[in-house]
Amino acid sequence: MYQERYQVRLLPRDVTFTTDGEQTVLEAALNAxxxxxxxxxxxxxxxxxxxxxxGTIRYDLEPMLTEKEQEEGWIFACQAVAESDLVLALA
Structure with missing residues (x-):
């Protein structure tokens, strides 16, 4: 089975890592x-x-974020799984 690979760019450090669309963003970053x-x-x-x-992410379990926080783009990297290339900014 073909596994998707996505690029994640992390700002402000401007580092890039890949994820397979199965692991969380945090797992992919730590593995890199x-x-x-x-x-x-x-x-x-x-x-x-x-x-x-x-970019686009999905959650297996919906995180404890308000609707406003989600609209502003806030995500929990430990719960988010990439469904496309992503650009993220650390708080």
Whole structure:
């Protein structure tokens, strides 16, 4: 089976890593050796909260974000799975 690969660009550091569309954005960053803020990895601590500037993600479990936060592009990297190339900004 063909596995999708997506590029994730992380600002303001301007580093890029890939994800396979199955792992979370946080897992992909950590697997690539990128220091990405995190603590709990289950969406409770908000350490991995970042802003999606472009691209599409999905969640297997809907995160605890208000509608306004989601409209502003905030995502939990520990819960988000890429469905396209992404550009993210750390808070």
């Amino acid at each position: 050796g990128i220091a990405f803020p995190n603590r709990c990895q289950v969406g409770a601590c908000a350490m991995c909260l970042c802003r999606k500037l472009s």
